Amino acid sequence: MTTTTPQPLSFTGKGSEYFKIWIVNLCLSVLTLGIYSAWAKVRRLQYFYRHTQLADACLDYHGDPFVIFKGRVVAFILFGSYSFFIETNPKIGLSLLALIMLAMPWMLVRSFRFQLHNTSYRGLRFSFHGTIGAAFVSFLLMPLLSYLSLGLLWPLARKQITHYLRSSGAYGNCSFAFHGTTGQFYKISLMTFASVLLYLIAVITLGGGLISVSEGMAKGIAVTVAILMFLFGTLFILDIFSVRLQNYIWNNTSLGEIRFVSELSAGKLFLISLSNGLLIFLTLGFYKPYADIRLTSYRIGCLSIQTDADIDSFLAKRESEVAASGEEIAEMFDMDIAF
Amino acid sequence: MRVTANYYDGLNARRYSVELELQNGLLLLHGENIRHELKPEQYKISNRLGSSPRVLLLNNGARCEISDSVAFEQLLAQLNHQPSLVAHLELSWHFVLAIALITLALLTSGYFFGLPLAAEKIAYRISDNTLVLIDKQLIKSIDDELMQPSKLAPARQQAILKRLQMLKLPSNGVKPRQLLFRASPLIGANAFTLPGGTIIVLDELVMLSKNDAEIIAVLAHELGHVTERHALRQILQASVVGVMVGWLVGDISSIIAIAPATLLETRYSRDFERRADNFAAEVLKLNSIPPRRLFDILKRLEQDRSLAISEETQHLTDFFSTHPATSERERILSESYNKGK
Numbered sequence: 001m002t003t004t005t006p007q008p009l010s011f012t013g014k015g016s017e018y019f020k021i022w023i024v025n026l027c028l029s030v031l032t033l034g035i036y037s038a039w040a041k042v043r044r045l046q047y048f049y050r051h052t053q054l055a056d057a058c059l060d061y062h063g064d065p066f067v068i069f070k071g072r073v074v075a076f077i078l079f080g081s082y083s084f085f086i087e088t089n090p091k092i093g094l095s096l097l098a099l100i101m102l103a104m105p106w107m108l109v110r111s112f113r114f115q116l117h118n119t120s121y122r123g124l125r126f127s128f129h130g131t132i133g134a135a136f137v138s139f140l141l142m143p144l145l146s147y148l149s150l151g152l153l154w155p156l157a158r159k160q161i162t163h164y165l166r167s168s169g170a171y172g173n174c175s176f177a178f179h180g181t182t183g184q185f186y187k188i189s190l191m192t193f194a195s196v197l198l199y200l201i202a203v204i205t206l207g208g209g210l211i212s213v214s215e216g217m218a219k220g221i222a223v224t225v226a227i228l229m230f231l232f233g234t235l236f237i238l239d240i241f242s243v244r245l246q247n248y249i250w251n252n253t254s255l256g257e258i259r260f261v262s263e264l265s266a267g268k269l270f271l272i273s274l275s276n277g278l279l280i281f282l283t284l285g286f287y288k289p290y291a292d293i294r295l296t297s298y299r300i301g302c303l304s305i306q307t308d309a310d311i312d313s314f315l316a317k318r319e320s321e322v323a324a325s326g327e328e329i330a331e332m333f334d335m336d337i338a339f
Numbered sequence: 340m341r342v343t344a345n346y347y348d349g350l351n352a353r354r355y356s357v358e359l360e361l362q363n364g365l366l367l368l369h370g371e372n373i374r375h376e377l378k379p380e381q382y383k384i385s386n387r388l389g390s391s392p393r394v395l396l397l398n399n400g401a402r403c404e405i406s407d408s409v410a411f412e413q414l415l416a417q418l419n420h421q422p423s424l425v426a427h428l429e430l431s432w433h434f435v436l437a438i439a440l441i442t443l444a445l446l447t448s449g450y451f452f453g454l455p456l457a458a459e460k461i462a463y464r465i466s467d468n469t470l471v472l473i474d475k476q477l478i479k480s481i482d483d484e485l486m487q488p489s490k491l492a493p494a495r496q497q498a499i500l501k502r503l504q505m506l507k508l509p510s511n512g513v514k515p516r517q518l519l520f521r522a523s524p525l526i527g528a529n530a531f532t533l534p535g536g537t538i539i540v541l542d543e544l545v546m547l548s549k550n551d552a553e554i555i556a557v558l559a560h561e562l563g564h565v566t567e568r569h570a571l572r573q574i575l576q577a578s579v580v581g582v583m584v585g586w587l588v589g590d591i592s593s594i595i596a597i598a599p600a601t602l603l604e605t606r607y608s609r610d611f612e613r614r615a616d617n618f619a620a621e622v623l624k625l626n627s628i629p630p631r632r633l634f635d636i637l638k639r640l641e642q643d644r645s646l647a648i649s650e651e652t653q654h655l656t657d658f659f660s661t662h663p664a665t666s667e668r669e670r671i672l673s674e675s676y677n678k679g680k
Contacts, residue, residue: 017389020429026587027442028425030449043388043425050391057345057354057404058392090476122354123347123402172352281599285587286439315352 006261007311011300013051015290021047022289038069049119052300055311062125063118071111105135116169124318129175130168138164155185158245166253172318180252188248192241199237203230239273240266250303257307257314264302272298340417342410346370349400357403359395361417368395368403384415386426450580450603455610458575462568470571474516474535481539482521489520489542496520499540502555506562507625509618513566518558520545528640530557532564534571547639556623556633563618569611577604616668620675630676634669 025040042065049059078100086093109132116128142157159182166178207226214222243266250262276291307314346357346368357370366377377397385394393411395403405411428434489496500518508514515538522542523529530540538561540554548554564570577600584600616633623630 012390014390020432020435021389023435023439023442024425024428027438027445030442030445046385047388047391050388050394057347060394060402120402122352123349123400124352285599288587312354315354318352 006304006306007055008304009052009054009300011048011052011297013048013293013296015293018047018293019289022292035069038072039065041065041068048296054121054305055315057122060120061118062120063114067114071114101140105139106132108139109135112165112168121171122315124172127170128168129170130164134164134168155189156182158189159185162249166249171255174256174318177254178249178252179254180249184248185245188241188244192237192244195237195240196234199233200230203233236266236270239270243269256318258311259306261304261306262302263304264299268298340410340414342405342407342414344368344395344403344405346373346403347401349397349402359403359405359411359414361414366418379418384420386423387430388426389429454576454579455572455607458572458579459568461575462571465571470535471516472535474533474537477533477535478519478537478539485525486521486523486539489522491520491542491545495545499545499551499554502551503558506555506559506622508562508566509621509625511566512562512618512622515562515565530561532561532570534568534574536565536568538562538565544636544640548636550632552628552632553636555626556619556628556630557636559619559622559628560615560633562622563615564611566618567611567614569615573604573608573611576607580604580607612668613671616672617675620672624676630672633672637668 021043025036025043028036029040042061042063045061045063049061052059078096082093082096082100084093085096109128109130112130113128116126119126138157138161142153142160146153146157159180162180162185163178166176169176203226207222207229210222211219211226243264247262247264250260253260272295276287276294279287280291305311340360342359344357344359346355347353348355355370355373357368357373360367362376366379366382368375368377375397381398383396383398385396387393387408390408393405393408395405397403422430428438503518504514513536515532516536517538519537519539520542521539524543526541526543528541528543528547530538530544532538538558540558544557545554548557580603581600584603619633620630623633
């Protein structure tokens with residue numbers, strides 16, 4: 001029986017260094033009216049991936065900027081013509097939207113495949129094996145049902161998406177697996193819903209009371225304080241929710257004998273995001289690269305892996321899945337679809 | 340010159356310690372059971388990217404990660420490997436500072452001149468059919484959500500419409516596509532111009548006016564928006580600003596991204612309000628209506644909205660609100676009215 005030793009992931013990127021990369025990327029993207037942004041994306045991702053270290057090796061990104069560029073052109077034409085037609089000829093606009101929605105699962109699968117196939121660790125590529133049919137269920141059907149059920153099915157839909165994304169991934173010849181349960185998704189969601197509700201009631205009674213008793217200047221202050229409390233309090237609760245969900249998802253993800261441990265703290269993450277936002281605003285955007293580094297550094301630093309065996313012996317068994325996948329990768333295109 | 344590196348064969352995740360050196364003009368990669376003599380076309384060297392580990396990618400899918408960048412740079416010098424221009428730019432703080440200044444200059448000139456100019460050019464190219472459709476859509480959605488039918492007597496509506504039709508305009512002036520009357524207790528006294536050139540007058544504004552000349556004065560201001568297609572240009576400019584700010588600020592938080600975007604867009608709409616005021620002054624002069632009529636109704640509008648605005652907060656409203664402060668508008672209006680008199 002070997003001991004379980006956690007292996008932390010670490011991020012070694014530096015703000016001052018990334019600032020240089022960021023500003024050159026920005027300048028060239030503006031000068032080329034956005035065309036360079038595909039090349040900029042590759043440099044940015046390579047910087048972040050190569051500074052993500054695990055067991056003395058780094059991740060790497062292999063995306064071809066020209067492929068990303070082509071994907072962006074397609075996306076630009078699609079969404080551009082949609083927003084043009086929705087204003088001028090709603091009939092064409094709406095049928096275009098329906099078309100985009102129907103093609104969405106296919107585009108998503110392509111984009112996940114592109115992202116994972118172009119990520120490597122120790123010379124082995126990651127891969128994505130999710131089917132378009134399952135993507136259709138997870139990204140169109142379930143969200144639609146959750147909408148029709150007034151959100152009651154939302155945690156189920158969220159679990160479905162997570163399960164699809166996690167268990168379709170692989171590293172070399174080893175698949176990722178997700179063990180989370182629908183019950184836990186419901187528990188986390190319901191607790192958040194209840195906390196938001198309780199918090200709202202508290203703010204309304206407390207703030208409302210204060211506003212009704214104060215007069216003149218004090219009234220204005222009371223209103224402002226109530227609005228700020230409402231805004232930041234709700235943001236904080238939503239932050240707690242997303243952190244709990246992310247921790248839960250990672251803690252129930254495995255790769256062969258490897259288990260992941262995520263120890264994000266909502267308070268720290270909230271403080272980092274808040275101070276980042278403020279500094280970006282005060283520096284007219286120039287703090288952005290430092291903010292990105294701070295956030296990534298914290299997020300990655302909270303993640304570690306655990307194995308019963310020695311990680312090197314686990315890794316030694318991992319082999320490349322297919323040798324000749326080069327051609328297939330070359331014809332894929334990337335679509336930047338944000339989640 | 341020998342550089343130590345970690346080697347991965349691309350078939351297995353096992354790590355091998357190797358050394359890299361130059362031998363007979365070839366790059367020699369050797370370690371336990373590994374020996375590659377590489378010609379320049381058999382490998383690629385990743386560009387320098389800050390302090391990230393340098394990567395040597397072999398054509399067969401194998402790779403080397405090199406963390407000792409100083410030694411590797413010396414080896415690269417022996418190989419005559421040229422860094423890319425971009426990597427070169429990122430190297431020195433002098434270049435970076437120059438690039439930061441160029442970027443700032445590009446973004447500000449784009450914001451102040453480029454974008455408004457482009458939006459103006461595009462706005463005048465949008466066809467009439469499109470404009471009619473845009474307004475039709477907009478009227479439908481605001482009728483559903485914000486507006487109620489006007490309660491003004493048809494004769495009164497006709498009288499205002501007639502006065503608008505009789506109004507003399509400067510040579511470039513454009514009459515509205517249509518004048519619509521609506522009521523909206525939610526919005527209060529106001530009038531708007533839609534992107535396609537439709538003017539909507541709310542009952543509350545007609546009630547607030549003391550005479551028809553005041554309504555005509557407000558319409559003259561709106562005609563400025565119609566003539567110069569301000570609403571259309573505002574939409575075009577705001578959407579570009581929104582996309583740019585979103586892209587720059589990124590995924591931090593959409594709520595934090597809204598504030599700067601709104602601030603930046605506000606400047607554009609203030610400019611349009613000023614231009615519409617100047618246009619109104621011109622129209623009023625052509626039709627011998629004293630500019631007082633516009634200030635009078637503006638003052639009443641302001642009182643209608645907020646009872647007490649102190650001197651300091653008025654300064655704030657000038658910065659944050661879309662309309663310039665009333666006292667400032669009064670000064671500019673009378674200046675442009677009296678110009679060349």
